[in-house]
Amino acid sequence: MNEPAALTDPPTSSATHAPRSIGEPSHALVDRSLVAVGGGAACIVGLVLVAVAVVVLEMALPSLRELGFGFVTGRHWDPVHGDFGALPFLFGTLVTSLVALLLAVPVALGVALFLTDLGPPLLRRPVAALVELLAAVPGVVYGLWAAIVLAPLLRTTVEPALEAHLGFLPMFRGPKVGVGLLCASVVLAVMILPTIASMSREVLRAVPAELREGGLALGATRWDVVRRIVLPHAKSGIFGAILLGFGRAVGETMAVAMVVGSRADITGSLFSPGYTMASVIANEFAEATSTLHVAALAEIGLLLFGVTLAFNVTARLLVSRVRGPEAALARVARPREESA
Amino acid sequence: MRTELDAAYSGRTLAARAATAASCIAVAIALVPLLAILLYVAQRGLGALSWSFFTSLPKPVGEGGGGMANAIVGTLELVGLASLIGIPIGIAAGLFLAEYRTTLLARVGRFSADVLAGVPSIIVGIVVYAVVVVRMQRFSTLAGALALAVLMLPLVARTTDELARTVPDSLREAALALGASRWRIAIHVVLRTASPGIRAGCMLAVARVCGETAPLLFTAFNNRFWNESVLDPTSSLQVQIFTYTMSPYDDWHAQAWAAALVLVAIVVVLNLVARRVLRGPRAA
Numbered sequence: 001m002n003e004p005a006a007l008t009d010p011p012t013s014s015a016t017h018a019p020r021s022i023g024e025p026s027h028a029l030v031d032r033s034l035v036a037v038g039g040g041a042a043c044i045v046g047l048v049l050v051a052v053a054v055v056v057l058e059m060a061l062p063s064l065r066e067l068g069f070g071f072v073t074g075r076h077w078d079p080v081h082g083d084f085g086a087l088p089f090l091f092g093t094l095v096t097s098l099v100a101l102l103l104a105v106p107v108a109l110g111v112a113l114f115l116t117d118l119g120p121p122l123l124r125r126p127v128a129a130l131v132e133l134l135a136a137v138p139g140v141v142y143g144l145w146a147a148i149v150l151a152p153l154l155r156t157t158v159e160p161a162l163e164a165h166l167g168f169l170p171m172f173r174g175p176k177v178g179v180g181l182l183c184a185s186v187v188l189a190v191m192i193l194p195t196i197a198s199m200s201r202e203v204l205r206a207v208p209a210e211l212r213e214g215g216l217a218l219g220a221t222r223w224d225v226v227r228r229i230v231l232p233h234a235k236s237g238i239f240g241a242i243l244l245g246f247g248r249a250v251g252e253t254m255a256v257a258m259v260v261g262s263r264a265d266i267t268g269s270l271f272s273p274g275y276t277m278a279s280v281i282a283n284e285f286a287e288a289t290s291t292l293h294v295a296a297l298a299e300i301g302l303l304l305f306g307v308t309l310a311f312n313v314t315a316r317l318l319v320s321r322v323r324g325p326e327a328a329l330a331r332v333a334r335p336r337e338e339s340a
Numbered sequence: 341m342r343t344e345l346d347a348a349y350s351g352r353t354l355a356a357r358a359a360t361a362a363s364c365i366a367v368a369i370a371l372v373p374l375l376a377i378l379l380y381v382a383q384r385g386l387g388a389l390s391w392s393f394f395t396s397l398p399k400p401v402g403e404g405g406g407g408m409a410n411a412i413v414g415t416l417e418l419v420g421l422a423s424l425i426g427i428p429i430g431i432a433a434g435l436f437l438a439e440y441r442t443t444l445l446a447r448v449g450r451f452s453a454d455v456l457a458g459v460p461s462i463i464v465g466i467v468v469y470a471v472v473v474v475r476m477q478r479f480s481t482l483a484g485a486l487a488l489a490v491l492m493l494p495l496v497a498r499t500t501d502e503l504a505r506t507v508p509d510s511l512r513e514a515a516l517a518l519g520a521s522r523w524r525i526a527i528h529v530v531l532r533t534a535s536p537g538i539r540a541g542c543m544l545a546v547a548r549v550c551g552e553t554a555p556l557l558f559t560a561f562n563n564r565f566w567n568e569s570v571l572d573p574t575s576s577l578q579v580q581i582f583t584y585t586m587s588p589y590d591d592w593h594a595q596a597w598a599a600a601l602v603l604v605a606i607v608v609v610l611n612l613v614a615r616r617v618l619r620g621p622r623a624a
Contacts, residue, residue, distance in 0.1 A: 027521050034523035038436030041429045042449035045497055048490055049452040052459060055467045110366020118363040127367055129615075134374040136611050138551020140578050141600045144585045145377045148593060190373045197370070221356035244458075251460030253554040258585055278462050278554070285466060286558050301463050312458035 056305055059298035062291055071299060077264035077280075079288065084296040086303070088264040092274035093304075095181055096256065097249040099270065100188035105242055108193050112200035117212075117226050128201070135194035143258035146187040151178035151259055154186070159271055174269030177261070182270040184260040188249045196245040203237030203319060204230060240318030247311035251304065253278040277304045378604070385601025388594035398564055398580075401589050408599055410566050414481070414574035415603070418560060419550055421485035421570065426492030427542050431531075433493070434500025434538075439526045441505065450501065453494040464490050465555035473559060479573035484560025488549040495548060499541030503534040540618040547610035551603065553578035577603045 063071060067084055074085020111131060115124050155178030166172040207230050215225040231238075261273020262283060277300050288294045392407045399406030433453070437446045468487040473479055507530045515525045531538070561573040562583065577599045584596035 027524075031521040031523045034527075035436075035440075038432050038439070038523070038526070039445055041433035041497075042436045042445055044429055045433050045449050045456065045493060046452040048493065049456045049459075051471070052456070052463065052467050052490075055470050056463060059466070059470055107366045107369050110363045111370050113359075114363035114367050118360045119367070127371075130371060130374060133608065133611065134370070136547060136551075136607050137374075137377060138553070138578065138603060138607060140551065140553040140581045140585075141377065141381065141604055144581055144596055144600050145380055147585050149376070149380055193370055221352050223356035223359040224352060226359065247458055251458075251462070253460065253462040254582060258582065278460055281462050281466065282554055282557055285469075286561075298466060301466055304460055305463050308458055308460055309455060312455060316454055 053305065056298055056302050060295055060302045063295035063299040066292060067296065067299075071296070072303070075266060077275075079284070079290070079293045079296075082290075082292065084292065086277075086296070086300055088266050089275050089277045089280050089300060090303070091266045092181065092184075092260065093250055093276040093278070095270070095274070096184045096188055096260070096276055097246055099182070099185035100192060100249045101242065101246055103185065103189035104193045104196060104245065108196035108241075108245070109200060109238070111193070111197040112204055113226060115197075115201045116204040117222055117230060128198075131194050131197055134190070135198070139191065139252060139255045140258075142187050142191055143255035146183060146255060146259045147179070150186065151183050154178050154183055163271075170268040171270045174267070174271040176271055177273065179259050179261045179273060180271050181260065181274045184256045184274070184276070185270070187255045187259060188252060191252060191255060192245040192249050195248050196241050199241035199244055199319060200234075200238050203234045203241060206237070207233045236318045240315040243311050243315035243318065247308045247315065250311070251278055251308050253282050257282045277301075381597065381600050381604050384594070384597035385604075388598040389601060393595070393598050397566070398575075398595075401587075401591065404591060406595070408575070408577065408580055408595065408602075410563065411575040411577045411580045411599065412602065414560070414563070414567065414576040415550065415578065415606075417481055417567075417570075417574065418484045418488055418556070418576055419546060421481065422488035422492055422549055423542075423546055425485065426489035426545070427496055430493050430496025430545075431500050431538065431542075433497040435504055435526050435531065437497065437501040438504030439522065439530065450498070453497045453501075456490075457494040457498065460554075461487075461491055461552050462554040462557075465558050468555065469558040476571070478571065479559065479561035481560055481567055481570040481572060481574040484556045484574065484576070485570075487555035487559045488552060491549050491552060491555065492545045495545040496542055499545070500534070500538050503537040503541065504530050506537075507533045536617050540614040543610050543614035543617070547607045547614070550607050550610070551578060553582055557582075 063084065067074075071084060071086050072090065073087060074083070075087050076083045076085045077088055111127070113119075115128050115131075119127065155176050159176040159178075159182070162172045163176070211229050211233065212225050215229045216222075220228065256276050257279035260276055260279055262275055262279070263273040264275045264280070265272070267274075281297050281301055281304075285294070285297050288297055390407075392405055393409075394407060394412065395409050396405070396407040397410055398408060433449060437450050437453075440446045464487050468483055468490070472483040472486060476483070504526075511529050511533065512525050515529045520528070556576055556579050560576060560579070562579050563573045563575045567574040581596045581599045581603065584592040584599070587593075
């Protein structure tokens, strides 16, 4: 364990020497019951997670049994005729999340470096506060803005411009309707930007100040320090932050549902309407009538759960590994508490 | 003062300047959508906001006027109930995770909380639908609140955990030496010392679920009228924004902007207050 672990005795061994009066319950008893409450609450967290996994799996069972592996390779989704192929949703989620990452990562890294190394110190705090505000705006408000402001802007200005200059690529050709994969990607990029920026900032901050000072003392410029010392040191943590952003993009539902166009189709064009895993659940779950339709949507939920789980766990491992040295330094800084 | 050395390294200083400029540009790009959204929400929202927005029920399309009184109350009710469920359990779990951090249960609990925090909220929605709505055979405020509570739980637990762990062990040892029991310490020493941070964390968790929409779609559903009890479906600002945005009517779009303004105001105020609470003792 990395953290200072001074208190190691098991919960039950906690004895108390406080005087007690007759008639009051013994402190040991109160103590034990309060430990039980805390432990119970911790159990609830674990049980909720297990319950989520089990319930989604159980709901998806009819679909898993009946459709088998064809579910993830099927290209047609037509609940009315009993056609359930989830590939268009996997495709839509992958495309929108990847494009969102491409748009968001360079900007987010720029912001993170601004906040830790490159920006004028006076501006760092207000910029950090604004970026956090960006994270606080509810997804549905992003969706509203994207549907009413961004989509028309894409249709009238951005998409024609992209086609005119980059139209030789098939992904920048097609019907210019505004709502579609591109619009969803842009909203997602805006939404995951603060996640990646603030996680990266934390990772960059964890790079020991001694390393930076050493570099500067040797005559390196701030950028040299960033490029040669800070970034290599924080590499895997930044990768973790990016994965975390990807996990958020995959799971984001409302903003995407409002602008993705809601058509279960696989096309090569970013302009055309599509669908994602989370948004099809949001749109169809309440109206699904047949058992198989509900189960198929639950199986999409199960896939979504699996994907986000894998990404989040990997990301957290990467980020905590980088946080490690800082925690170690902190321990060295106050060894007295460690020895207790 | 310029020296020869500076001149020799001008290439590097140039690169440093370019990097600084690039990071400034990145900040500008990041802030454009934020400012655009806030500006649009403020401008269009204020234009559509009126007294009746806060006092009357939604009107059918074309009648004009009408408001979202039931949705505003619905959001407060949902978030209030969710907080009642999620915050106490979250704080208790968080304290356990911090005070018994080396036990197996604490490690499993911390891992579960981290994983649960990353589960997409729509999945929590379908789980609560299957467990609560299907059993009770009705959409209800209670089901919506439960879904939101599940989302709050890991946030509150992990914040409490992290903050409780910043409380120096010397304080715990002093209390132990005075004969206090472990949970007395947890409540009277650790919780009290970390309380500004924990309060701020709870506010941020509340702010976070105020905006959650996806898990409400199949749990609290929607309601054109007031909900009579917690067992009735309820309207909420979040779901109303979604429904009205997806409609083709300009009236409803205007109402959606107004609802967005109210929602963003709630969230921003909670965030600012949380920040204030967090900074309070340090400034003093």
